[in-house]
Amino acid sequence: MSADAAVKYVTEITPEDESRVAEWINTEEYKEKNFARQALVINPAHTCQPLGAELVAHSFEGTLPFVHGSQGCASYYRSTLNRHFREPAPAVSDAMTEDGAVFGGQNNLHEALENAYALYKPKMIGIFTSCMPEVIGDDLTAFIKNARQKGFIPQDFPVAYANTPSFNGSHIHGYDSMLLSMLQTLTEGKRMEGRCTGKLNLIPGCDFNTGNYREYKRILKEFGIPATVLADISDVFDSPLDGTYRLYPGGTKLEDAADSINGKVTMTLGKFATTRTFSWIKDNYAGEHLSLPTPFGIEKSDAFMMKLAELFGKPVPESLKAERGRAVDAMTDAHQYIHNKKFAVYGDPDYLLGYVSFLLEMGAQPYHILCSKGSKKLEKDIQALLDSSLYGKDAKIYMNKDLWHLRSLVMTDPVDAIIGDTHGKFISRDAKIPLFRFGFPIFDRVNLHRSPLIGYQGVINMVTTICNKFIDITDDTCDDRHFEMMR
Amino acid sequence: MSSTARKIEGITKESTQEMIDKALEAYPEKGRKKRAPHLAPNDPGASSACVKSNRKTVPGVMSARGCAYAGAKGVVWGPIRDMVHVSHGPVGCGWYSWGTRRNMMTGITGVSNFAMQFTSDFQEKDIVYGGDKKLMQLLSETKELFPLAKGISVLSECPVGLIGDDINNVARQAVKELDLPVIPCNCEGFRGVSQSLGHHISNDTIRDHIIGTREFAEPETPYDIALIGEYNIGGDAWSVKPMLEEIGLNVKAVWTGDGQLEHIAATHKVKLNLIHCYRSMNYMCKVMEEKYGIPWLEINFFGPSKIRESLRKIAALFDDTIKENVEKVIAKYDPMMQAVIDEYRPRLDGKKVMLYVGGLRPRHTVSAYEELGMDVVGSGYEFAHGDDYERTSAEMPEATVIYDDVSEYELEEFVHKLRPDLVGSGIKEKYLLQKMGIPFRQMHSWDYSGPYEGYKGFEVFARDIDMAVNSPTWKFVKSPF
Numbered sequence: 001m002s003a004d005a006a007v008k009y010v011t012e013i014t015p016e017d018e019s020r021v022a023e024w025i026n027t028e029e030y031k032e033k034n035f036a037r038q039a040l041v042i043n044p045a046h047t048c049q050p051l052g053a054e055l056v057a058h059s060f061e062g063t064l065p066f067v068h069g070s071q072g073c074a075s076y077y078r079s080t081l082n083r084h085f086r087e088p089a090p091a092v093s094d095a096m097t098e099d100g101a102v103f104g105g106q107n108n109l110h111e112a113l114e115n116a117y118a119l120y121k122p123k124m125i126g127i128f129t130s131c132m133p134e135v136i137g138d139d140l141t142a143f144i145k146n147a148r149q150k151g152f153i154p155q156d157f158p159v160a161y162a163n164t165p166s167f168n169g170s171h172i173h174g175y176d177s178m179l180l181s182m183l184q185t186l187t188e189g190k191r192m193e194g195r196c197t198g199k200l201n202l203i204p205g206c207d208f209n210t211g212n213y214r215e216y217k218r219i220l221k222e223f224g225i226p227a228t229v230l231a232d233i234s235d236v237f238d239s240p241l242d243g244t245y246r247l248y249p250g251g252t253k254l255e256d257a258a259d260s261i262n263g264k265v266t267m268t269l270g271k272f273a274t275t276r277t278f279s280w281i282k283d284n285y286a287g288e289h290l291s292l293p294t295p296f297g298i299e300k301s302d303a304f305m306m307k308l309a310e311l312f313g314k315p316v317p318e319s320l321k322a323e324r325g326r327a328v329d330a331m332t333d334a335h336q337y338i339h340n341k342k343f344a345v346y347g348d349p350d351y352l353l354g355y356v357s358f359l360l361e362m363g364a365q366p367y368h369i370l371c372s373k374g375s376k377k378l379e380k381d382i383q384a385l386l387d388s389s390l391y392g393k394d395a396k397i398y399m400n401k402d403l404w405h406l407r408s409l410v411m412t413d414p415v416d417a418i419i420g421d422t423h424g425k426f427i428s429r430d431a432k433i434p435l436f437r438f439g440f441p442i443f444d445r446v447n448l449h450r451s452p453l454i455g456y457q458g459v460i461n462m463v464t465t466i467c468n469k470f471i472d473i474t475d476d477t478c479d480d481r482h483f484e485m486m487r
Numbered sequence: 488m489s490s491t492a493r494k495i496e497g498i499t500k501e502s503t504q505e506m507i508d509k510a511l512e513a514y515p516e517k518g519r520k521k522r523a524p525h526l527a528p529n530d531p532g533a534s535s536a537c538v539k540s541n542r543k544t545v546p547g548v549m550s551a552r553g554c555a556y557a558g559a560k561g562v563v564w565g566p567i568r569d570m571v572h573v574s575h576g577p578v579g580c581g582w583y584s585w586g587t588r589r590n591m592m593t594g595i596t597g598v599s600n601f602a603m604q605f606t607s608d609f610q611e612k613d614i615v616y617g618g619d620k621k622l623m624q625l626l627s628e629t630k631e632l633f634p635l636a637k638g639i640s641v642l643s644e645c646p647v648g649l650i651g652d653d654i655n656n657v658a659r660q661a662v663k664e665l666d667l668p669v670i671p672c673n674c675e676g677f678r679g680v681s682q683s684l685g686h687h688i689s690n691d692t693i694r695d696h697i698i699g700t701r702e703f704a705e706p707e708t709p710y711d712i713a714l715i716g717e718y719n720i721g722g723d724a725w726s727v728k729p730m731l732e733e734i735g736l737n738v739k740a741v742w743t744g745d746g747q748l749e750h751i752a753a754t755h756k757v758k759l760n761l762i763h764c765y766r767s768m769n770y771m772c773k774v775m776e777e778k779y780g781i782p783w784l785e786i787n788f789f790g791p792s793k794i795r796e797s798l799r800k801i802a803a804l805f806d807d808t809i810k811e812n813v814e815k816v817i818a819k820y821d822p823m824m825q826a827v828i829d830e831y832r833p834r835l836d837g838k839k840v841m842l843y844v845g846g847l848r849p850r851h852t853v854s855a856y857e858e859l860g861m862d863v864v865g866s867g868y869e870f871a872h873g874d875d876y877e878r879t880s881a882e883m884p885e886a887t888v889i890y891d892d893v894s895e896y897e898l899e900e901f902v903h904k905l906r907p908d909l910v911g912s913g914i915k916e917k918y919l920l921q922k923m924g925i926p927f928r929q930m931h932s933w934d935y936s937g938p939y940e941g942y943k944g945f946e947v948f949a950r951d952i953d954m955a956v957n958s959p960t961w962k963f964v965k966s967p968f
Contacts, residue, residue: 009704010749013569013599013635021635022598033632039625040632041578041608048579070645071544072554072676076583079914083587088918090895094546101649101677112547115518119548119896131577132677135614135649166577167609167646243924243964245899404603423585426596426603443587 031408035401042404043423045346045372048166049174050128051077052206052273054091056178057126057160059231060186061251064122065091068109068140068161069130084208084441085237085449090247092116096132105133106143113159114152120247123254124186125153127161128178134165158254160185170373172273172348175206179231180277186254187261187284196286200227200312201263203277205270205294205350208440208449210238215452222317223308228256228263238450263287265311269304269454270294270350272378295454296354296462297361298327304455320456327456327463334467335363340391341470342367342415346406346424347439349378354453355419355438356382358462360389367395368409374399403427417466434469438462493884495839495862500886503528507888510900521545525891529866529883536876540868540891543680549895551843551915552869554676556580558685560642562767563693564672566590566718567746568600569637571629573607575622575654576644580676581606589932590718590744591725599635614646619657626661626669637748638668640692648675668748670696681870681892683846686767693742693751694774701752703739710736710805713757715772715783716764716847719744721937726944727788731761734798734812736805742768755779759804761786763940766846766868766875788940789848789948790855791824820942828858831949834957836860838908841901843893843916844930846871850879852911852930852939859949864905867893869913895919909956924964926955 024030050067054077057065067074074093081089094112096105109127116125127140140161148155162177202216213234220227235250260266264287268274271291282289288311295304302324305316342365345355349371356366369382379399386392398405407427410418414431418424421439428435442448452458471487507526511519524539544550553561556574561584564572574581585604594600607618607625622641629639639661641654658671672692674685703711712731717724724744731738739757740750754760760772760783772783784804786797795817802813838861842849849866856863866883867890868875879889888901898916902925910920911930920927928934928951936951938944 007702008700010701010747010753011704013594013637017635018595018599022595025597030632037628037632039607039621040573040628041606043585043604044578044582044606044608046578047582048577051579066547070554070676071550071552072557072682073579075551075553075557075915076579079587080583082914082918086918088922089915090549090919092547092549095544095550097543097677097680108546111517111545114515115545115547117547118515118518119513119894131645132649135646165611166579167614168611170578239922241922241924241964242966243922245919245922404597407597430596 026411028412031412034405034408041402044402045370045420045423046170046348047080049164049169049171049177050130050166051080052171052173052175053126053128053162053164053178054078054081054089055206055208055233056175056182056231057091057128058089058236059233059251060124060126060182060257061253062123062248063251064116064120064125064248066112066116066125066127067091067093067130068105068127068138069093069096069132071095073130080441081237083443085210086446087237087239088245089237090120092120101132101136104136105138106146109143110147110150110152113147117153117157122248124158124160126178126182127159128164128174129162130164131166134163134167158185170348172206172350172373175273176276179203179274180280183230183257183260183277184280186258190258191261191284191286195262196264197259197262198226199260199263200225200308201230201260201266201285202227203230203266203268203274205268206273206348207270207294209451209453210234211450211452212454212458215455215457219305219320219455220308222319223312223314224317225308225312225314228252228260230257230260261285265290267292267307272349293357294350294354296351296458297357298324298331298456298459299361300354300357301455301459323456327459330460330463331362334463337467337470339363340365341417343417343419344368344370344406344410344415345419346370346372346403347420349374351439352378353381353385356385356392358459360385360391362463363391365391365394367415368398368406368413369395370398370401370406370409372400372402417469434473436466436469495864495884495887498864498884498886500528500530503886503888506901506904509904510897513896518545518548522548522894522897526893526897527889528886529880529889531880531883531885533880536873537880538876538889538891540876541680541683541870541872542892544892545894550869550892551895551913552680552892553682555674555678555682555685555688556642556644556676557584558682558767558870559672559674559689560584560685561588562682562718563686563689563743564640564642566592566743567640567748567751568592568594568602569635569747570640571601571605571633571636571638572640572642573605573625573629574644575607575618575641576647577609578606580644588718589720589935589937591722592719592745597633601633601636605629609644609646614650617650617652618647619652619654622652622654622657623661626657627665630665630667636667638670640670640672642672643675645676648673648677668696668700683766683870683872687770690768690771690774693771697748697752698775699752699755701749702756703750703753707756708737709758710809711739711757712736712759712761713740713742713754714738715742715760715762716768717741717744718764720931721933721939723938723940723944726938726941730788730794730816730941734802734816735809736801742771755781757781759784759801761801763788764847765878766871787851787854788944789852790858790945791821791828791942792858793851793854794942794945795821824942824945827946827949831953832858832860834953837862838956839864839905840909840911841865841905841907842930843867843869843890843898843910843912845869846875848911848930850875850882853882855945855948856952859952861909861952863887864907865890865901867891909952924961926958926961928952928955
């Protein structure tokens with residue numbers, strides 16, 4: 001054999017091969033293969049637990065998020081929040097490396113607590129873990145206790161911590177764990193027999209839309225209901241630009257969070273992101289406890305308003321009644337633009353239920369419904385919603401499928417639009433249909449996180465965004481004879 | 488060069504040291520001791536780097552650094568367009584690094600380019616029982632669903648190394664079974680002190696698994712070169728390649744921006760390696776020099792002076808044809824570049840800039856700012872080594888502050904003291920600085936713009952810097968009431 005025979009030359013992907021495969025990936029045959037895969041995950045629409053935990057740690061007054069683990073993880077979470085909110089996301093890590101993997105992370109944690117406490121002067125620290133300490137089994141309870149004993153932080157300095165293994169669940173579970181720990185830490189010893197704050201504790205759940213938090217607060221103000229919004233990010237990730245950088249803008253006041261255990265009512269919106277927290281609250285909080293779905297669409301918003309009215313013995317204020325009327329007016333005025341249109345929707349469970357509700361109310365069809373980290377329980381809830389409407393009858397639910405699955409669905413069984421996050425833009429382009437960015441993350445559009453989706457105002461915003469886009473499409477694609485002043 | 492003598496009014500060795508000492512005051516003793524050697528006034532005359540670098544990040548200090556996985560996936564392997572890159576481990580690492588570095592690619596996504604997120608999405612059971620079997624299955628599913636992929640890289644995340652999975656063995660088997668290059672890269676995030684080790688580990692795998700496995704199909708010429716450490720951020724490679732082709736060189740491979748696996752595999756056949764990002768890939772140039780006798784040259788394509796200097800350095804290694812072409816190209820573009828300077832310099836003259844980026848741009852872009860009339864008053868890196876800082880000293884004016892792995896606290900202190908008119912850094916610093924009312928450009932990613940390299944790039948750079956510094960929006964930061 002000559003030496004030449006062994007030479008392998010550079011080959012190029014031919015245009016013919018490229019177009020053949022480009023067509024093939026849109027076929028039924030490909031879809032079958034795609035759905036048959038068991039080990040490979042492609043373009044998942046969820047991320048790992050610590051991100052949700054960090055959101056919570058940011059959302060309490062003066063609290064410094066603290067990643068126990070590798071510094072690279074901390075950089076990833078921070079960058080993601082920076083990109084979505086276009087806001088700072090100050091957080092520290094204790095920078096564990098190989099020696100941490102061998103000897104455990106206690107030394108890192110202690111040194112980090114000492115430095116972070118001195119440099120960033122927090123009122124509280126919220127510690128959560130990345131993969132490494134979870135795999136090696138670091139005992140945070142003991143580490144933090146030792147840190148106090150050795151004087152790295154004062155004895156009475158509040159530290160909440162949560163185990164947030166990235167190989168389990170998704171960011172919503174990290175949200176739940178950290179929120180639970182925050183509330184447990186802050187309310188410890190604060191329950192007082194006979195005391196009632198008279199307030200509503202509202203837990204919006206793992207929601208990356210600052211506008212929603214503001215909207216909840218506005219609704220409660222209209223009602224005249226005194227309230228504490230727990231894990232309130234509205235000012236944290238939407239702070240004013242006035243020439244001063246504030247390390248800890250806004251967040252739920254620590255005193256209010258502590259006293260929340262003596263509340264009149266505690267309500268979580270979005271049960272999938274607050275399962276553990278809510279079950280603990282039921283056992284430990286004074287007053288009434290209840291869980292409602294995130295108030296997307298008219299029915300769920302109505303339920304929210306009526307519940308508030310009932311619980312606090314106040315009628316729904318005229319201003320909100322008028323707002324409801326305007327929302328219904330907006331829906332009726334615009335229904336024709338999306339009636340019977342098919343949508344592919346994906347996202348976090350609580351949001352997903354909201355999209356489905358809203359679409360059914362508009363007479364649109366939620367058609368492919370996908371959650372890349374879902375559950376039987378979620379599937380049941382979605383199915384119940386679908387069963388309640390004529391427009392839900394053709395819908396199919398896909399649990400634990402990813403966006404590459406969704407691409408196959410959209411290419412083989414087309415829809416008119418997608419609702420999801422920025423990562424859906426590639427499917428949207430391939431399928432030549434619009435993507436409505438209502439979820440998380442939104443990296444490629446401005447201000448969407450400032451625009452509320454909940455309540456009646458949220459309904460108006462969704463109607464405006466979705467229907468006008470379809471009108472744009474008509475204008476952009478119709479021939480001259482059909483290009484008219486009226487739409 | 489006269490650059491060593493450059494001074495900036497009001498900045499002395501003493502004033503800079505005083506600023507550093509003040510920033511360090513807030514630290515507990517141990518932290519202060521660890522941080523102090525990483526901050527210093529620049530001393531262009533010194534024979535060694537003025538700051539320490541490539542040390543562990545101080546725990547609890549807000550650092551911008553990433554990890555070895557980030558260096559491997561985001562920087563070296565990720566930009567190779569015709570391969571599938573598997574983030575092996577839990578879902579997060581792949582998700583966070585998905586499309587966030589702006590290394591642009593040609594081809595059809597999912598068909599001939601794979602700028603997507605492939606992960607084994609580790610669950611608890613994978614941690615307990617190991618993920619090797621899952622990996623093997625995943626690799627064959629990849630081949631079936633993406634038949635045009637030229638290869639697969641397996642980039643291991645933290646848990647993979649901790650539980651002792653043997654991805655190297657799985658990859659070896661997969662190569663045989665799938666008849667496809669499958670490259671295992673043990674780049675777990677906990678390794679090393681920053682992204683830098685991830686670059687190194689990836690380079691090792693390219694050396695061991697890739698180089699020398701292909702040859703170019705077309706005949707060799709004396710003008711065959713490769714671009715090393717060029718990642719096509721915002722289309723940089725698409726600006727640089729035509730410029731090099733205009734002077735008569737054939738760019739046979741790009742490492743790794745918009746890169747192609749087989750072209751990289753044949754790089755041992757080129758006549759010269761041009762290295763742009765010294766930090767991430769100088770090691771590969773050295774390897775190719777030792778093993779294949781390929782000379783290499785550091786170049787810098789930011790701003791007309793450095794482009795001119797670099798092109799002439801390249802020309803010196805070639806024949807008269809190339810030398811003439813270089814002069815022609817310089818003569819052609821210099822007036823265009825002068826027009827850019829004439830337009831923007833009046834609006835930027837005397838403005839101060841502070842830089843803090845990864846491992847390249849804080850020194851490479853100094854001259855580009857200066858051509859626009861701006862002074863760079865502070866500079867530092869997330870993951871540079873001593874040789875980077877040695878190279879930086881000559882570029883920076885005397886006594887300006889140099890900071891290694893600067894903490895957000897220190898950076899804020901320096902900014903308060905120096906009041907720059909622009910900060911060029913990353914996404915994590917961007918909004919903090921903007922809240923302070925300071926114009927900002929993301930200099931890792933060109934702030935969703937680009938290219939910034941080459942002649943075409945300088946025009947975009949100048950426009951963007953002017954846009955940032957002189958945007959009328961800044962006028963409203965201070966409210967009238």
